[in-house]
Amino acid sequence: MTPPSLLFVPLLFLLLIGGCFARPFYPLPSKLADSDRQPLQTTRPYNIAHRGASGEIPEETVAAFMRAIEEGADFLETDILSTKDGVLISFHDVTLDNTTNIANHTEFANRNRTYEVLGVNVTGFFVVDFTLKELKSLRVKQRLTFRDQQYNGEFSIITFEEYISVALDATRVVGIYPEIKNPVFINQHVKWADGKRFEDKFVDTLKKYGYKGSYMSEDWLKQPVFIQCSAPTSLLHISNQTDMPKIFLIDDVNVTTQDTKQSYSEITSDKYLKFIRNYVVGIGPWKDTIVPVENNYLMTATDLVARAHAHDLQVHPYTYRNENMYLHFNFHQDPYAEYDYWINKIGVDGLFTDFTGSFHKFLEWTYPISKNESSASEPLH
Numbered sequence: 001m002t003p004p005s006l007l008f009v010p011l012l013f014l015l016l017i018g019g020c021f022a023r024p025f026y027p028l029p030s031k032l033a034d035s036d037r038q039p040l041q042t043t044r045p046y047n048i049a050h051r052g053a054s055g056e057i058p059e060e061t062v063a064a065f066m067r068a069i070e071e072g073a074d075f076l077e078t079d080i081l082s083t084k085d086g087v088l089i090s091f092h093d094v095t096l097d098n099t100t101n102i103a104n105h106t107e108f109a110n111r112n113r114t115y116e117v118l119g120v121n122v123t124g125f126f127v128v129d130f131t132l133k134e135l136k137s138l139r140v141k142q143r144l145t146f147r148d149q150q151y152n153g154e155f156s157i158i159t160f161e162e163y164i165s166v167a168l169d170a171t172r173v174v175g176i177y178p179e180i181k182n183p184v185f186i187n188q189h190v191k192w193a194d195g196k197r198f199e200d201k202f203v204d205t206l207k208k209y210g211y212k213g214s215y216m217s218e219d220w221l222k223q224p225v226f227i228q229c230s231a232p233t234s235l236l237h238i239s240n241q242t243d244m245p246k247i248f249l250i251d252d253v254n255v256t257t258q259d260t261k262q263s264y265s266e267i268t269s270d271k272y273l274k275f276i277r278n279y280v281v282g283i284g285p286w287k288d289t290i291v292p293v294e295n296n297y298l299m300t301a302t303d304l305v306a307r308a309h310a311h312d313l314q315v316h317p318y319t320y321r322n323e324n325m326y327l328h329f330n331f332h333q334d335p336y337a338e339y340d341y342w343i344n345k346i347g348v349d350g351l352f353t354d355f356t357g358s359f360h361k362f363l364e365w366t367y368p369i370s371k372n373e374s375s376a377s378e379p380l381h
């Protein structure tokens, strides 16, 4: 029997040779040449990881985004807000109360305020009243009580730039899908010395990291990005600054736009879709407005997806979640049945999910591009 140490020597030698002449065995992700990266898939609906793998790990943290990459996300979705000192951060709520341990930081006890947000007075601890340094002293926690609490207190709030770095460091091409969140509120509360607006800072940050190019251009495929926003004036404002693809987010049927106060019926009309087609590549509606729900059962689907497609607009609805209480009865507690309905019956071009891993498995089983490139669904427009 050969002593294990002797077996080890040739193996070590091979490892050294390999290390010198081929790609390193454990390459640092950011050191990979572009050509070595698996490209973004563009033939089946996009798997958009809503706030990262937020079903498992506290939303919009490095860990949540890294898990989403492992699980097969095409795009990492996040919300962008600003700190008091004008640093853009990856964070959903304008308040810290529900997703951080701010309550335990007694040094900030007098920092609670009441501000009007989207027409409602909200009391809490607002991100716009904290510097980045102060926010970094907090830790995030799970928003929902029925989800895994084990990571509470582990992770920090991250900046827009840190979020971008996670995507750029992935060993395959992973897109980003950041939202210009609450622009009316942010521009009211945060001012930049150079006179620029929140939206300008947002676009500047993307450009600084090399994001550019229109949908499906060579530049875009290297660093894919969708910019999302629910404020029409913000989208128009940035459309003068970049041709990066933009998605117009659409809220519930009874909510008006935060800046222009337009109604749901107005912004989903053919006339309006025809207008926005000039500067956005798609819409991001709440799924229950595409197929209304009553008593937790689906009603007849509206024609919104067909009309958007007729205007050459993609449709990326939000938000798909595995848990029972989010699954309408028609899907008999099976998230795959929900994906099957939305992909194959309604025909959406991508969707926002809290459970990227589940959606990825569904897509691998139903549209296995890795095994047969040409059997995938119709190319996305």
Ligand SMILES: *[C@@H]1O[C@H](CO)[C@@H](O)[C@H](O)[C@H]1NC(C)=O
Residues within 6 Å of the ligand: 100, 101, 102, 103, 104, 141, 153
């Ligand atoms: C705050 O501290 C209390 C007791 O020290 C602890 O039980 C609780 O989990 C903490 N809350 C957060 C959000 O960290």
Ligand SMILES: *[C@@H]1O[C@H](CO)[C@@H](O)[C@H](O)[C@H]1NC(C)=O
Residues within 6 Å of the ligand: 109, 110, 112, 113, 114, 123, 124
């Ligand atoms: C902030 O908290 C303090 C102490 O609980 C309370 O007295 C005050 O009314 C709060 N301020 C606002 C704006 O809610």
Ligand SMILES: *[C@@H]1O[C@H](CO)[C@@H](O)[C@H](O)[C@H]1NC(C)=O
Residues within 6 Å of the ligand: 116, 119, 120, 121
């Ligand atoms: C919010 O509170 C302020 C001050 O109390 C009040 O003037 C304003 O009307 C309130 N706004 C809403 C939307 O309730």
Ligand SMILES: *[C@@H]1O[C@H](CO)[C@@H](O)[C@H](O)[C@H]1NC(C)=O
Residues within 6 Å of the ligand: 093, 095, 097, 098, 122, 123, 124, 125
């Ligand atoms: C915390 O979440 C609850 C439930 O969604 C919401 O009603 C409340 O306004 C949130 N609190 C703050 C301060 O944002």
Ligand SMILES: *[C@@H]1O[C@H](CO)[C@@H](O)[C@H](O)[C@H]1NC(C)=O
Residues within 6 Å of the ligand: 236, 237, 240
């Ligand atoms: C975009 O640029 C055009 C031409 O420079 C200008 O007329 C228009 O007002 C700008 N629109 C916005 C929303 O900034």
Ligand SMILES: *[C@@H]1O[C@H](CO)[C@@H](O)[C@H](O)[C@H]1NC(C)=O
Residues within 6 Å of the ligand: 252, 254, 255
């Ligand atoms: C919109 O309508 C839904 C369902 O009728 C209701 O639950 C929700 O609170 C309404 N939202 C607003 C902002 O009025």
Ligand SMILES: *[C@@H]1O[C@H](CO)[C@@H](O)[C@H](O)[C@H]1NC(C)=O
Residues within 6 Å of the ligand: 372, 374, 375, 376
């Ligand atoms: C691959 O897809 C093509 C086109 O849909 C089909 O004709 C072919 O049979 C598929 N091959 C396999 C092995 O599934």
